[in-house]
Amino acid sequence: MGSNTKSGSASKITLETFDDLFGGSVAPENGVEQIINAPLAELHTFKAHPFRVEDDEKMEETTESIRQYGVLVPGIARPRAGGGYEIIAGHRRKRGSELAGKTEMPVIVRNYTDDEATIIMVDSNIQREDILPSEKAKAYKMKYEAMKHQGKKSGKNTLDEVGEAAGENAKKVQRYIWLSRLSEGLLAMVDGRKLGFSQGVDISFLSEEAQLWVQAVIEEKSCNISMVQSAKIKEYGKNGELTLAMVRLILAEEKPKERKITIKSDKIGRYFSESYSNEEIENIILSLLDKWKEEGAV
Numbered sequence: 001m002g003s004n005t006k007s008g009s010a011s012k013i014t015l016e017t018f019d020d021l022f023g024g025s026v027a028p029e030n031g032v033e034q035i036i037n038a039p040l041a042e043l044h045t046f047k048a049h050p051f052r053v054e055d056d057e058k059m060e061e062t063t064e065s066i067r068q069y070g071v072l073v074p075g076i077a078r079p080r081a082g083g084g085y086e087i088i089a090g091h092r093r094k095r096g097s098e099l100a101g102k103t104e105m106p107v108i109v110r111n112y113t114d115d116e117a118t119i120i121m122v123d124s125n126i127q128r129e130d131i132l133p134s135e136k137a138k139a140y141k142m143k144y145e146a147m148k149h150q151g152k153k154s155g156k157n158t159l160d161e162v163g164e165a166a167g168e169n170a171k172k173v174q175r176y177i178w179l180s181r182l183s184e185g186l187l188a189m190v191d192g193r194k195l196g197f198s199q200g201v202d203i204s205f206l207s208e209e210a211q212l213w214v215q216a217v218i219e220e221k222s223c224n225i226s227m228v229q230s231a232k233i234k235e236y237g238k239n240g241e242l243t244l245a246m247v248r249l250i251l252a253e254e255k256p257k258e259r260k261i262t263i264k265s266d267k268i269g270r271y272f273s274e275s276y277s278n279e280e281i282e283n284i285i286l287s288l289l290d291k292w293k294e295e296g297a298v
Helices: 009-022 057-069 091-099 114-123 133-149 156-162 170-179 184-191 197-203 208-221 227-238 244-252 278-294
Strands: 033-039 075-079 085-089 104-110
Touching: 057 091, 085 091, 085 104, 085 114, 091 104, 114 133, 133 156, 133 170, 133 184, 156 170, 170 197, 184 197, 184 208, 197 227, 208 244, 227 244
Parallel strands: 075 104
Antiparallel strands: 033 104, 075 085
16 A cells, blocks of 8 residues: 555555554454455455556566565455455555565455455555556446445535545546547547547547547547637537537547747736645636626726
8 A cells, every 4th residue: 555644445455454454453253354364366356346457667667666675564355255365455565576486475364244245456556656547447436336335425525525635636537528528539638648538538528439430540540630620529419419420520620729929937926826726826817717707898
């Protein structure tokens, strides 16, 4: 798990358990939870696990650490219906153990429900720095669905709780959940920066067939999509008027030149103290401009 101190939904589920486990009550008499050295062959991937486990440079570091010191923080798993255990947290540690030549790794075993396991799995991974948009989209959708199964009502508070572990608000979480509706091909384009995040959200409102049209035209023309174009495609899709020919026509339109305004820090400093982040400053300026526009100044 990451070193981020923000508390997430998973901590509310697991805090008491960890206190019991590491406080000496390691293996309760009823055998419901325990720490074991599980054979790697008996540790199975979490169903629909949305996060990558790649043999990259970070994995090399993990492997070397495990080779020298072993797995210092146990993974989390639950008994699996087909035998062995399902990993909830620790997929990278398992792979590092394999590469280090180990045959087993320590895991905390407990009979978590599907929804509890999903929330812990998402929260234990969501704070990583190298998460792709597609991974976060799928993970947030999984956690949101799990929370609804637990009786949480749809709405801003629930969305805020979904993004709590990563410090993201309801609006951002909702946009990621919308993004998860994209086809795998379009999600890969968002991950590869061939399709913008906001444009991907617009296109996520299209039918599966219409998404395939968009993907085909992007690949055919090797073009990118502006926010104006994606908004137009979304609108035609919503009205049931979108066709492959129309997608081609929209994406052939000349894109407006991007305008970029830079305001010097000494001028900004007249209005904002150093406690304001760049994002907060930008949001305040935009809200003031919106008010200015509503008053008929534009």
